[in-house]
Amino acid sequence: MRVLIPAFAHTSHFHGLVPLAGALRAAGHDVRVASQPGFADTITGAGLTAVPVGADHRLLEAMQEKGAELQKYSANIDLSRPEGFDWDYLFNLFDLSVPYFYSVINDDSFVEGLVEYARHWQPDLVLWEPYTFAGAIAARACGAAHARVLGASDLNAYFRRAFVERLGERPAGERPDPLRDWLTDAAGRYGVSYDEELVVGQWTVDMLPERFRLDLSLPTVPLRYVPYNGAAVVPDWLKTAGTRRRVCLTTGSTGTSFTADPAVFHRYLQVLAEVDAEIVVTADAAALQEAGPLPENVRAVGFAPLDVLLEDCSAVIHHGGFGTWSTALYHGVPQVMVPFVWDTVLRAQQTAAAGAGLYLREGEVTAEELRDSVARVLAEPSFLDQARRLRDEVRAEPSPRDVVTVLEEITAGHRGVGTVAAAG
Structure with missing residues (x-):
């Protein structure tokens, strides 16, 4: 079968899709990845066929304008109680x-x-x-079956469900819905009518282990997370075991979790170095x-392939x-998490509750508390035991190869549903 994978140009959002795309190709299916033109080299670098469409998005500019305001709605939120989010x-x-994220990465030229195509x-x-x-929208316009592939908690469906519930409580005539209005317009240009399927797909392929998922009762195909870090070379210092235990400190693509001030971050490293371990920091030396x-x-180190590095970390x-979280889970590595936005706090709480790590509140962690937390995780065997139990649980999830067969069966039942004419 022919499989089209649309993904806006963002490395971390794309990497999780690569193992499944590779498994589909290995099974003999024709796979193509559609994204903005500037992302083509990243796609082909993963061994996949790129389909450049539209113009390069301007998400960075949008975030510079409204990112701080959006952060007010994403920082340290409690996802355990959807009823806690008011209108x-x-x-x-x-x-x-809608105007500063969704419609920016799905601009008119891209749609x-x-x-x-x-x-x-x-x-x-x-x-x-x-x-x-x-x-x-494209799937509905051409009659293809379609599903989302989740690489994190299902925040779209979670917040959408809560929003629709609050919307229904509003007085008639006072029910504004920015997402519905935008998607109605964007889809309507191609003869596609709006319904909630445009938000959540016909079903969902979910890389989050079941115990960590939000309870949304949507049709779901579980998929084992398989680490992929993009083009990578194993550095010389990772070809052999270190002379002492290794601890990785990684801050992702958004900077440090502790402070934006390099001098303050430097002090954290000075104190953290009191732990009897080699501290590997993925930051600009x-x-x-x-x-x-x-x-x-x-x-x-400026960059190290996380899949290789965490394999050798304590x-x-x-x-x-x-x-980062999924790769640590995959390798059974205890985690000390200092989260801040969206679902990172929930994952940290869940990991700590499972006994596989510790959760520290961002903005409140001193260098000494960080040092002591790492020392505790290294000293108490229970953290490693629980991390390895989670590793075994994660690796028991269906592999990308197993999921290909499921997708073939589901697709056969959905193909052609909701097709609209090409002239729409």
């Missing part, structure tokens, strides 16, 4: 997200180009990155050393990003 919070969240190529299945709503020399047991300190 004002939910409306403002969507009222900001138009994707629909045009889908109608030409006629895929049987469209697997879309969960914020790339253009994928759902030159920038760190401008604040002073690093301790002898701190190794700053603990990892990080910000809670899905890729």
Whole structure:
């Protein structure tokens, strides 16, 4: 079958899709990944066929304008109680997200180009990155089956459900819905009518282990997370075991979780170095050393393939990003998490509750508390035991190869449903 994978140009959102795309190709299916033109090299670098459509998005500019305001609705939120989000919070969240995120990465040129290509190529299945709503529109426009592939908690469905519930409580005539209005317009240009399927797909492929998922009761196909870090080379220092235990400190693509000030971050490293371990920091070594020399047991590297690095680590300190968290889970590494936004806090709480790590509140963690937390995780065997139990649980999830068979069966039952004419 032909499989089209629309994903907006963002490395961390794309990497999780690669193992499934590779498994589909290995099974003999024709797979193509559609994204903005500037992302083509990243796609082909993963060994996949790229379909550039539309113009490069301007998400960075949008976030510079409204990112701080959006952060008000994403920082340290409690996802355990959907009823705790009132109308004002939910409306403002969507009222900001639609013009400054959703419609930016799914701009008119991208939607138009994707629909045009889908109608030409006629895929049987469209697997879309969960914020790339253009994928759902294109699937409906050409009659393909379609599903989202989740690489984190299902926040779209979670907040959408809460919003619709609050919307229904509003007086008639006072029910604004920014997401519905935008998608109605964007889809309507191609003869596609709006319904909630454009938000959540016909079903969902979920890489989050079942115990960590939000309870949304949507049709779901579980998929084992398989680490993929993009083009990577194993550095010489990782070809052999270290002389002492290794601890990874990674801050993802958004900076440190502790402070934006390099000098303050440098002090955290000075104190953390008191732990009897080699501290491997995935940060710019030159920038760190401008604040002073690093301790002898701190190794700053600009980049290291996380899949390779964590395989040789006794603990990892990080910000809670899905890729880092999932890779640590996959390798059975205890985690010290300092999360801040969206679902990172929930994952940290759940990991700590499972006994596989510790959760520290961002903005409240002193260097000494971080040091003591890492020392505790290294000293108490229960953390490693529980991390390995989670590793075994994660690796028991269906592999990408297993999921291909499931997708073939489901696609056969959905293909052609909701097709609209090419002239729509």
